[in-house]
Amino acid sequence: MGEFIEVSKIDELKDGAMKAVNVAGREILLVKVGG
Incomplete structure (x- = not known):
């Protein structure tokens, strides 16, 4: 299984x-779509 890599904060x-x-x-x- 792959590892989790954070690339952005949700509020960015x-x-x-x-x-x-x-x-x-x-x-x-x-792409952030629909909130």
Whole structure:
């Protein structure tokens, strides 16, 4: 099983906002939708 890696706090993104992060060499896009 993989490990948990925190990349953002829930309150860092406003509704509809996006944030690109790099985790272990993989680019991931976080999107906050619906609160």
